[in-house]
Amino acid sequence: MRLATRKLLDRSFSGLGIFSILLMAASLVVILAPIFIRGSQAFVFRATIEHRRIVLDLFGRGDRSAIDAEWNQALDARRPVWAMLEAFRKELEEKPLAERRNFEEPFKSLEILIAEYLGPAPGQPRPPLIRMEYGPARWEQAEQKKREILFTEAFDYSDPTKMGVKVLAPRVNDFKGASLEPLFPYIEAHAEAMLRPRLTFYWGFLTDESHDAHFFGGIWPEMLGTLYLAIGAILFAVPLGVIAAIYLTEYARQNWLTGVLRTFISTLAGVPSIVFGLFGLAFFINTLHVSSSKSVLAGSLTLAVLILPTVIRASEEAILAVPHTYKEAALSLGAGKWYTIMTVILPAALPGILTGIVISVGRAAGETAPIIFTAAVSVGAPLALAETLSKPTPALSWNVYNLATEHQKVDQLRHVQFGMVLTLVLVVLLLNLGAIIIRARVSKKLKG
Amino acid sequence: MVGIETNVMVGAHKNQAHEGLVRRRPDLLISQGAGLKRRLAALAGETFLFCVTACGALAVLFIFYFVLKDAIPFFQSRGFAEFLTSTKWFPSREPAEFGALAIFFGSAQVTLGAIVFAVPLGIAAAVCLSDVLPFAYRQAVKPVIEILAAIPSVAYGFFALVVLAPLLQNQGGRLLVAAAWAIGGPLVLLAAVVVGDLAGQRASEARRKTVQTAATIAPLILFLLGLAVLARYLGGLKIESGTNALNVSLILGVMALPTVVSVSEDALQSVGRELRDAGYALGATRAETILRVIIPAAGSGILAAVILGVMRAVGETMVVWMASGNTAQIPEPWFNFLEPIRTLTATIAGDMGEADHVTGSARYHVLFALAAGLLSISFACNMVSEWVMRRQRKTLAGG
Numbered sequence: 001m002r003l004a005t006r007k008l009l010d011r012s013f014s015g016l017g018i019f020s021i022l023l024m025a026a027s028l029v030v031i032l033a034p035i036f037i038r039g040s041q042a043f044v045f046r047a048t049i050e051h052r053r054i055v056l057d058l059f060g061r062g063d064r065s066a067i068d069a070e071w072n073q074a075l076d077a078r079r080p081v082w083a084m085l086e087a088f089r090k091e092l093e094e095k096p097l098a099e100r101r102n103f104e105e106p107f108k109s110l111e112i113l114i115a116e117y118l119g120p121a122p123g124q125p126r127p128p129l130i131r132m133e134y135g136p137a138r139w140e141q142a143e144q145k146k147r148e149i150l151f152t153e154a155f156d157y158s159d160p161t162k163m164g165v166k167v168l169a170p171r172v173n174d175f176k177g178a179s180l181e182p183l184f185p186y187i188e189a190h191a192e193a194m195l196r197p198r199l200t201f202y203w204g205f206l207t208d209e210s211h212d213a214h215f216f217g218g219i220w221p222e223m224l225g226t227l228y229l230a231i232g233a234i235l236f237a238v239p240l241g242v243i244a245a246i247y248l249t250e251y252a253r254q255n256w257l258t259g260v261l262r263t264f265i266s267t268l269a270g271v272p273s274i275v276f277g278l279f280g281l282a283f284f285i286n287t288l289h290v291s292s293s294k295s296v297l298a299g300s301l302t303l304a305v306l307i308l309p310t311v312i313r314a315s316e317e318a319i320l321a322v323p324h325t326y327k328e329a330a331l332s333l334g335a336g337k338w339y340t341i342m343t344v345i346l347p348a349a350l351p352g353i354l355t356g357i358v359i360s361v362g363r364a365a366g367e368t369a370p371i372i373f374t375a376a377v378s379v380g381a382p383l384a385l386a387e388t389l390s391k392p393t394p395a396l397s398w399n400v401y402n403l404a405t406e407h408q409k410v411d412q413l414r415h416v417q418f419g420m421v422l423t424l425v426l427v428v429l430l431l432n433l434g435a436i437i438i439r440a441r442v443s444k445k446l447k448g
Numbered sequence: 449m450v451g452i453e454t455n456v457m458v459g460a461h462k463n464q465a466h467e468g469l470v471r472r473r474p475d476l477l478i479s480q481g482a483g484l485k486r487r488l489a490a491l492a493g494e495t496f497l498f499c500v501t502a503c504g505a506l507a508v509l510f511i512f513y514f515v516l517k518d519a520i521p522f523f524q525s526r527g528f529a530e531f532l533t534s535t536k537w538f539p540s541r542e543p544a545e546f547g548a549l550a551i552f553f554g555s556a557q558v559t560l561g562a563i564v565f566a567v568p569l570g571i572a573a574a575v576c577l578s579d580v581l582p583f584a585y586r587q588a589v590k591p592v593i594e595i596l597a598a599i600p601s602v603a604y605g606f607f608a609l610v611v612l613a614p615l616l617q618n619q620g621g622r623l624l625v626a627a628a629w630a631i632g633g634p635l636v637l638l639a640a641v642v643v644g645d646l647a648g649q650r651a652s653e654a655r656r657k658t659v660q661t662a663a664t665i666a667p668l669i670l671f672l673l674g675l676a677v678l679a680r681y682l683g684g685l686k687i688e689s690g691t692n693a694l695n696v697s698l699i700l701g702v703m704a705l706p707t708v709v710s711v712s713e714d715a716l717q718s719v720g721r722e723l724r725d726a727g728y729a730l731g732a733t734r735a736e737t738i739l740r741v742i743i744p745a746a747g748s749g750i751l752a753a754v755i756l757g758v759m760r761a762v763g764e765t766m767v768v769w770m771a772s773g774n775t776a777q778i779p780e781p782w783f784n785f786l787e788p789i790r791t792l793t794a795t796i797a798g799d800m801g802e803a804d805h806v807t808g809s810a811r812y813h814v815l816f817a818l819a820a821g822l823l824s825i826s827f828a829c830n831m832v833s834e835w836v837m838r839r840q841r842k843t844l845a846g847g
Contacts, residue, residue: 020576027702028595032599251498267508270763275763275822278800278816338493425600
C-alpha cells in the first residue's frame with residue numbers, strides 16, 4: 001500500500017478511537033440531560049393555588065391568611081363556571097326528551113373534566129380520593145386539562161391504509177345553540193385567574209411524605225428507605241470486608257486454600273444482582289427467618305453480600321498501596337504484626353478503604369433487583385429506626401420502576417418519576433464525587 | 449514472608465533472663481520470649497480472621513446451594529426436555545407450560561446486541577486512551593467512564609422506557625437511516641480508497657494513476673448504492689413498539705462500555721513499551737503496530753474484558769425488565785432486533801411477585817431453575833475470564 005493510504009488508515013484508526021470516546025461522552029449527556037432537565041421540574045415549577053393549598057392542608061406549611069385570600073380570589077373567578085354548569089343542568093331538565101338525550105352524554109363528560117380541572121364545586125360532598133379533592137397542582141397539568149376541556153379528541157379512520165389520525169374538534173360544537181356556549185371562551189380567558197400559577201421552588205419534594213400514591217407531596221419515605229438500606233448494607237459489609245482484606249493481604253499464604261477463597265470472592269462479584277434477590281428471599285427470609293416477610297434488615301443483608309466483593313477488593317488495593325517501608329519501619333521498631341496492622345497500615349490505608357466504602361454505598365443505594373423480593377414495597381410510610389427490623393420500605397430505586405411501569409396514572413406522574421430518578425442519580429454521583437476527591441487527596445499525600 | 453514467630457501481639461513481656469543484661473523496653477522484644485500462650489493467641493487471631501474471610505467467601509456457595517435447592521424440584525417433576533426445547537412459556541395457564549428456550553434466546557440476543565455495540569467501540573476507546581490521547585485528556589475521560597459505570601441500572605432502565613422507547617417508536621426509521629449513513633459512509637469511503645490503492649499497485653507504472661482513480665471511484669459508487677439500498681430498507685421498517693431488543697441492546701451496550709474500556713485499557717497498558725518501539729522501528733504506523741502487535745499481545749486481557757462485558761449484559765435486570773417488552777418469543781427471523789423479547793433476569797423479577805405466594809409450586813421452582821441457568825452462565829464466564837487473566841499475567845511475566 002502507498003504511504004498516503006497507510007497514513008489515511010492510521011488517521012482513521014485514531015479517529016475511530018476518538019469517535020468512540022466522544023460517543024461515550026455523548027451518551028452520558030444524552031442520558032443525563034433529560035433526567036436533569038425534567039427532574040429539576042419536580043423542584044422548580046409553576047405551581048397553582050391548588051399546590052399552595054395542598055402544602056398548607058397536608059403539611060401545614062404556608063401563610064394561612066394569604067393563601068385564604070388568594071383562594072377566595074380564585075373562587076370568585078371560578079364561580080361563573082359552576083354557575084353556568086348549574087344553570088345548564090336546570091335548563092336540560094326542562095328540555096324535551098329528544099334534545100336532552102343529545103346533550104346528556106357530552107355534558108356528563110364535561111362535568112367530570114371540569115371537576116378535575118377546578119376541584120369539586122363548593123358545597124359538594126367530599127370526594128373519596130385526595131386527588132379528586134384538589135385541582136391540578138402544576139400549571140402544565142392544568143393547561144393539559146384545559147385543552148381536554150376545550151377540545152375533544154377523535155380518530156379519523158377515513159384513509160384505510162393508515163392508522164387513525166388524531167383530530168381535535170372544539171368541544172363547544174357539542175353544545176351548539178345551548179346556553180353553555182360562553183363557558184368555553186370564559187375558561188380560555190380566565191385560566192390564570194382561576195388557578196393563579198406562580199413559579200415555585202418546592203424543596204419539600206425531598207422531605208414531604210407522599211399522599212395518594214404520589215399524586216401529592218414528596219419522596220421522603222423513599223429517601224429514608226434508601227438511606228436505611230444503604231447504611232444497613234455498609235454496617236454488615238464493611239467489618240466483614242475489611243477483615244477479609246486484612247487476612248488476604250497480610251496473613252494468607254500463597255496456597256490452594258487462598259486461591260479457592262479468591263476464586264469464591266471473584267465469583268461472588270460476578271453473580272447477577274437478581275440472583276442475590278432470590279438468595280436473600282430463600283436464605284435470609286425463608287431459612288434464617290430474620291423477619292417474617294420482606295424487611296429492611298433482610299434487604300440490607302442481601303445488599304451487604306452484594307457489595308462485599310467490592311469492599312474487599314477496594315480495601316485490599318488500599319492496603320497493598322501502603323508503601324512497604326511503613327510496615328518495615330514498624331516491624332523494625334519491634335511492633336508485632338497485629339500492632340503494625342492496627343496502628344500503621346490501616347490508618348495509612350484508611351482513605352483508600354473509605355473510597356471503596358463510599359462507592360459501595362452508591363452501589364447499594366442504586367441497586368433495585370436484590371431488594372425486589374427482600375425489602376421493597378410500592379407504598380409505605382417512612383419507617384422509624386426500630387421498624388427497620390421487621391418492616392419493608394419504599395426505596396428510590398424500586399419506586400422509580402414502580403411509578404414508571406405499574407402506577408395507574410403513569411403519565412400524570414412524570415414529574416415525580418423524573419424527580420426521583422434525578423435524586424437517585426444525584427445521590428450516587430455525589431458519593432462518587434466524594435470518592436474521587438478522597439482519592440485525589442490521598443494520591444497527593446502519598447506523593448509527598 | 450513473615451512467619452508465625454512474629455505474629456505475636458505486643459504487650460508486657462515476662463522473660464526475666466534478658467532483663468538483667470540489657471535494659472530495653474519489654475514490648476520491643478518480639479519473638480524470643482513468646483510463650484506458648486502468646487503463640488496460641490496469635491494463632492487464634494489468625495484463625496478468626498480466616499473464618500471471617502471464609503464466611504464472606506462461602507456466601508457464594510450458599511447462593512449456589514439455595515438456588516439449586518429450589519431449582520431441583522422443578523427438574524424432578526418436569527424434566528429438562530420441555531424447559532430447554534420448548535418456546536411455550538405459560539406458567540400461569542392450566543395446564544402450565546414452562547418452555548424457557550425463548551427466554552434463554554432473549555438473553556442471548558440482547559447480550560449479543562450489546563456486545564456488537566460495546567466491544568468495537570470499547571476497544572477503540574481503550575486504544576485511544578492508552579496510545580493516542582495525551583495524559584491530560586486521558587485524565588479528563590476517566591470521570592466520564594466512572595460516571596457511566598456508577599449510574600444506577602434503574603436510571604438506565606427509566607431512560608430506555610421513558611425517553612428512548614418513544615423516540616424509537618416515532619422516529620425509529622429515521623434514526624436507523626442516520627446511523628447507517630454515519631457508520632457506513634466513512635467505512636465505504638475508506639474501503640474504496642483501499643481497493644483503489646491495491647488495484648493501482650498491480651497496474652504498470654504508466655497506467656497506475658488512471659487505474660487507481662478508476663478503481664477508487666467505481667467501488668465507491670457501488671458501495672454508496674448498496675448503502676442507499678440498505679438505508680432505504682431500514683427507513684421502511686416499521687417499529688411496532690419502542691420497547692424491543694434494539695432499545696435494550698443499545699442501553700446494555702452503553703452499560704457494558706465502561707467495563708470493556710477499563711479492563712482492555714489495563715490489558716493494553718500492561719503490554720510493554722518495547723513491543724511498541726519495535727513496531728515503530730520496523731516502520732509500521734501506529735494503527736498497524738496496535739492492530740498487529742499490541743492487540744494480539746494483549747489478546748487474553750481483551751478477551752477477559754469482553755467476557756466481563758457479557759456478564760454485565762446477561763446479569764442486568766432493570767433495563768431489560770423495563771424496556772424489553774417482556775414477550776417470550778423468538779423473533780422472525782432470529783436476528784430481528786425490532787421485536788419485543790424476554791430475558792432470564794426479567795422473567796425472574798417479573799414472575800416472582802405472582803409466584804411467591806404459591807411457594808413450592810412448579811411456578812415458583814421454575815424461577816429458581818432460570819436463576820440456576822443464569823448462575824451457571826455467569827459462573828462459566830467468570831471461570832474463563834479468571835483463567836484468561838492468569839494466562840495473560842503468566843505470559844507477560846515469563847515473556
